[in-house]
Amino acid sequence: MNKITKILLITAGSCLGIGLILGVLGMIQARNNNYEAFKSNREKVVTEITDGFENIEIDEVSDDIIIMPSEDGKVIVETWDGDMQYHDVGVEDNTLKITFRNKGSYITFDLDFMEDEEDYKTVIYLPAGEYKDFSINGTSSDVEIPDIYTFEDVSISLVSGDIRDSAYTTGTLNINTTSGEVDDLNINGISADINTVSGNINISSCNVSGSIDIDVTSGDVTLNDVTTSAANINSVSGDITFNGFESGATNIDTTSGNINATLIGNYKINTDTVSGNVSIGCDNLTDGASFDVSTVSGDITIN
Numbered sequence: 001m002n003k004i005t006k007i008l009l010i011t012a013g014s015c016l017g018i019g020l021i022l023g024v025l026g027m028i029q030a031r032n033n034n035y036e037a038f039k040s041n042r043e044k045v046v047t048e049i050t051d052g053f054e055n056i057e058i059d060e061v062s063d064d065i066i067i068m069p070s071e072d073g074k075v076i077v078e079t080w081d082g083d084m085q086y087h088d089v090g091v092e093d094n095t096l097k098i099t100f101r102n103k104g105s106y107i108t109f110d111l112d113f114m115e116d117e118e119d120y121k122t123v124i125y126l127p128a129g130e131y132k133d134f135s136i137n138g139t140s141s142d143v144e145i146p147d148i149y150t151f152e153d154v155s156i157s158l159v160s161g162d163i164r165d166s167a168y169t170t171g172t173l174n175i176n177t178t179s180g181e182v183d184d185l186n187i188n189g190i191s192a193d194i195n196t197v198s199g200n201i202n203i204s205s206c207n208v209s210g211s212i213d214i215d216v217t218s219g220d221v222t223l224n225d226v227t228t229s230a231a232n233i234n235s236v237s238g239d240i241t242f243n244g245f246e247s248g249a250t251n252i253d254t255t256s257g258n259i260n261a262t263l264i265g266n267y268k269i270n271t272d273t274v275s276g277n278v279s280i281g282c283d284n285l286t287d288g289a290s291f292d293v294s295t296v297s298g299d300i301t302i303n
Helices: 001-039
Strands: 043-049 055-058 064-069 074-082 085-092 095-102 119-128 127-131 134-137 141-145 149-151 153-158 163-165 172-176 182-187 191-196 201-216 223-236 240-247 249-253 260-265 265-274 278-280 291-296 300-302
Touching: 043 085, 064 074, 074 085, 074 095, 085 223, 095 119, 153 163, 172 182, 182 191, 260 291, 265 300, 291 300
Parallel strands: 055 095, 055 134, 064 119, 064 141, 127 149, 134 153, 141 163, 153 172, 163 182, 172 191, 182 201, 191 201, 201 223, 223 240, 223 249, 240 260, 249 291, 260 300, 265 291, 278 300
Antiparallel strands: 043 074, 074 119, 085 095
């Protein structure tokens, strides 16, 4: 390689490096300008709902969703809105609908050091009592619902938001999330279907006439004082704990998670493990309710 060729290659490499640096700086500036344009004009908007409704339907992206008790019996919805990002709020077909709208194309680059987003919240001040269907679709919203409400059917679908749902569910409960925590579930209804990848699941003081179906990858599952006709739990590495658990039929399938169970009632216990330890401290009756546990390397302790 002659001297001129080397000089040309060095020059070209330098230009490419400078171009990449300028490109990144341009992306950062564009992202900041774009984000500031969205952030600067979002203000709190308070909407009073005067029409009656029985159902609640919320479509959100990243704003947290919080249900709060109404002190004066009015239904008030607080949202953060601007010219480009806003919420449609109103009653339609006996349903309170809150829908996030985005008129622009806000660009997000996955650069953590650039993150400086506001913690916006969609708050619904709702009178305590009984309602019918309740549904939430969101991306990264946290959800909080206190225990002064009763809903027939509840459906919550998120990607990374935490869910703290203490309201009573008398019908069916469906929860789908990727990495969010699922906590304080209060189910006294027909069935529960919960799916998560890495979030923990906690269910307490529940009576389910049908089945509880849980599918989790690495999150822990804890059931305290739960009675159900059937329970099916599938896990890869999360621990599974039962305290005061009673079921007509139970099936647990896990890879490396430990299983600790304190049971109420009579059970026919079947365990299958490759390298895990097994300890059964309660009666194993042939005519009891089935309690089947399969694991590869997790320990099994049943009392």
